[in-house]
Amino acid sequence: MEANHQRLFRLPFKLPNSAQSRSIGVYFSGALYAIGAWCFLDAAIYSRKANGSSVHVTFIDWIPFICSTLGMIVVNSIEKNRLIQDAMGSGSFSGSSSMAWQARVILFLGFALLAGGISGSIVVLILKFLVKDFKSYPTLGMGVNNVVGNFCITLSCVVLWIAQNVEDEYSYSLTL
Template identity: 65%
Template structure:
């Protein structure tokens, strides 16, 4: 029993350090990454509204990928790692319906994140590159949209890892 490992779909070969300060640092880093992504996108919006000399501006189409990424981040961050696992020892009760609901919601959140990032890339290509708006200040609005979505995706990854790292107290309770 001691050498027996629980079989899972994916298994990370290393353990996340269980230090409370590291968890807090991860949450703060996630907030910084989200704020940076938001600011990069907001910079493009403000540039488009006040300083843009071309006839191409940021419209609602440019906001859709950003909103999808933000909604995906909220959904993914709201799911606990324990709800995704099937515990046989009775900690979770092994309720298959709740496990599959959590996995489905996680999939939808990740799909929104991926859709937001790919949508911003599509907007960059269709709105700026194909229509030959490749001079820097104008194409910079599309690049800022893509960079903002990348930072939101990174923020979600850091927050997921930070929230689901087990601290020493919860580990000692499950032994």
């Protein structure tokens, strides 16, 4: 007889080996962050060394990249058990402790930094490159690289969040 299992998702997500899946997710997340940082730094170096136009990467272009990086650090620094701390005991989220609410607020601020990084890079692309009619690709590419870099950093944060939440079959909690 099969046990009646309730699923959270319609599609069954089965990972072959939790430890291996976690490692692959962490490495993939690091690769995405490296690609994002490389895209942005490539545009910054290109704007100073090889760009023939008057448009350069300035501090305004760095602000979305810094916001995305800080958002990734904040989101992945939160201990995941703090988010659902009292929900397991009481059966609802209404009686959560202040520690759980603090973790949720910090998590929200981290995701707000990530969203601000992506939206800021899109605004910089539009206002600095598209409105001023820089349609040639090497110059326009600096703005596109900023958007691609911030998107890769945000995707890296999501992949790392999921990879850290993969449960091992044989994991034990040794906290007292």
